[in-house]
Amino acid sequence: MDEKSSVVPTRHIVSAFDEQLDILHELIREMGRVAVRQITEAVTAMTERDGDLATAVMARDSVLDDLERKVEAQTMRLLVLRHPKANDLRDVIAAMRIANNLERIGDFASNVAKRTMVLQTLPEVALARSMRPIARSVADMLELVMQAYDEADDTKALAVRDKDEEVDRAYTALFRELLTYMMEGPVRITACTHLLFAAKNLERIGDHATNIAETLCYRVQGQPLDAARAKGDDTAAVTVMPA
Amino acid sequence: MDEKSSVVPTRHIVSAFDEQLDILHELIREMGRVAVRQITEAVTAMTERDGDLATAVMARDSVLDDLERKVEAQTMRLLVLRHPKANDLRDVIAAMRIANNLERIGDFASNVAKRTMVLQTLPEVALARSMRPIARSVADMLELVMQAYDEADDTKALAVRDKDEEVDRAYTALFRELLTYMMEGPVRITACTHLLFAAKNLERIGDHATNIAETLCYRVQGQPLDAARAKGDDTAAVTVMPA
Numbered sequence: 001m002d003e004k005s006s007v008v009p010t011r012h013i014v015s016a017f018d019e020q021l022d023i024l025h026e027l028i029r030e031m032g033r034v035a036v037r038q039i040t041e042a043v044t045a046m047t048e049r050d051g052d053l054a055t056a057v058m059a060r061d062s063v064l065d066d067l068e069r070k071v072e073a074q075t076m077r078l079l080v081l082r083h084p085k086a087n088d089l090r091d092v093i094a095a096m097r098i099a100n101n102l103e104r105i106g107d108f109a110s111n112v113a114k115r116t117m118v119l120q121t122l123p124e125v126a127l128a129r130s131m132r133p134i135a136r137s138v139a140d141m142l143e144l145v146m147q148a149y150d151e152a153d154d155t156k157a158l159a160v161r162d163k164d165e166e167v168d169r170a171y172t173a174l175f176r177e178l179l180t181y182m183m184e185g186p187v188r189i190t191a192c193t194h195l196l197f198a199a200k201n202l203e204r205i206g207d208h209a210t211n212i213a214e215t216l217c218y219r220v221q222g223q224p225l226d227a228a229r230a231k232g233d234d235t236a237a238v239t240v241m242p243a
Numbered sequence: 244m245d246e247k248s249s250v251v252p253t254r255h256i257v258s259a260f261d262e263q264l265d266i267l268h269e270l271i272r273e274m275g276r277v278a279v280r281q282i283t284e285a286v287t288a289m290t291e292r293d294g295d296l297a298t299a300v301m302a303r304d305s306v307l308d309d310l311e312r313k314v315e316a317q318t319m320r321l322l323v324l325r326h327p328k329a330n331d332l333r334d335v336i337a338a339m340r341i342a343n344n345l346e347r348i349g350d351f352a353s354n355v356a357k358r359t360m361v362l363q364t365l366p367e368v369a370l371a372r373s374m375r376p377i378a379r380s381v382a383d384m385l386e387l388v389m390q391a392y393d394e395a396d397d398t399k400a401l402a403v404r405d406k407d408e409e410v411d412r413a414y415t416a417l418f419r420e421l422l423t424y425m426m427e428g429p430v431r432i433t434a435c436t437h438l439l440f441a442a443k444n445l446e447r448i449g450d451h452a453t454n455i456a457e458t459l460c461y462r463v464q465g466q467p468l469d470a471a472r473a474k475g476d477d478t479a480a481v482t483v484m485p486a
Contacts (some may be wrong), residue, residue: 008468076332083326089319096336100343116477122482179436183429186485187424193439194479236357236437239365242429 032146043135064106286378286409307349
């Protein structure tokens with residue numbers, strides 16, 4: 001637990017370090033599994049108007065918060081006791097960043113679940129079903145990037161980045177549809193506004209999966225990607241007028 | 244630039260470390276100044292319908308991105324060359340987290356500016372002016388937390404947390420007003436939707452200022468705060484019906 005580790009044989013240090021690193025990796029993998037489940041169940045709750053499932057998703061958010069705290073504690077332990085360098089340092093720092101992204105993804109999924117509770121009390125909007133393919137896309141992105149994490153595969157990580165553009169396009173299309181639908185009947189405005197924010201949450205989940213992909217490339221390649229990727233959605237420029 | 248630093252006298256090491264830490268602190272302070280300016284100018288652009296100012300805000304977002312990259316590089320340098328422990332390690336890790344929050348704040352301000360461009364092309368909504376007090380509150384929160392950072396003052400940081408509840412209340416009130424206003428005329432729906440998202444961006448800036456406050460408390464006190472604080476806004480549960 002102190003600087004004495006520098007006098008024990010090298011192989012011993014490496015293996016102790018690797019063991020500690022494995023614990024860190026497994027925490028990240030576990031966060032990834034929980035986050036994918038949260039996305040899927042939050043959108044199922046929303047489209048099925050299932051309040052019990054929404055409540056379960058909201059309650060489970062604390063699991064991700066706890067796991068992120070464990071990642072932080074493990075990161076600090078590794079930095080203090082092992083002062084890693086080069087690849088190993090990038091691995092540790094990447095884990096901290098990825099845990100932060102996964103925790104945020106959990107918050108977005110939880111917010112979708114929270115909006116399910118109020119949508120249940122409002123007239124059903126058929127467009128809610130359009131959330132499903134977007135949710136499936138972002139859950140797929142997250143699964144793919146977690147697989148890339150597991151295999152330290154930066155090519156796979158880059159494929160996730162490309163998928164984010166599809167998600168942005170689907171979100172922009174849904175945004176326009178929801179605005180049009182609101183214009184057709186003021187009674188739908190509250191429900192559609194919650195759907196707009198829920199769709200935005202899914203789009204943000206896609207952004208965070210992309211952030212994880214970029215962190216992974218940095219971890220594997222040793223330098224940050226150029227910032228050329230189109231960032232965020234295009235709905236900030238959308239106008240729709242009543243017919 | 245290598246492990247030889249461990250053979251030079253202690254006072255020399257400490258002072259070199261402190262110098263490197265000062266560079267890190269100054270980068271964070273600079274990010275804080277830019278972020279406050281971005282919030283203020285983004286909302287001025289929106290309320291004054293000033294497209295040139297909005298364009299300037301969007302262009303300046305890259306300054307925060309560059310500063311965050313510098314913070315990361317400086318953090319890695321400190322971790323590799325100085326392997327800090329206890330207080331010093333918390334200081335370095337806190338800087339990395341705070342830089343991430345400030346970069347996100349910049350993204351939210353930039354998104355407000357982006358929405359200004361489309362709002363300019365739509366009929367003016369008087370409610371847009373209600374953004375100003377919320378923007379002033381979150382800019383104040385950020386200034387206060389950056390002052391707390393400068394003085395390593397955790398009491399001041401906690402005061403920022405309390406202010407976030409006011410911001411959430413003001414945001415929820417504006418959210419209701421905007422929904423009501425949309426119900427009164429479908430022609431306002433597009434503009435009001437952009438205002439809803441702009442207001443949400445400001446509310447999120449408040450959350451990030453609060454995150455900075457919490458990171459600061461962790462840096463000063465050496466342990467994370469309990470998670471008892473009410474998190475996020477209450478609008479996920481809001482319903483408004485047409486009159």
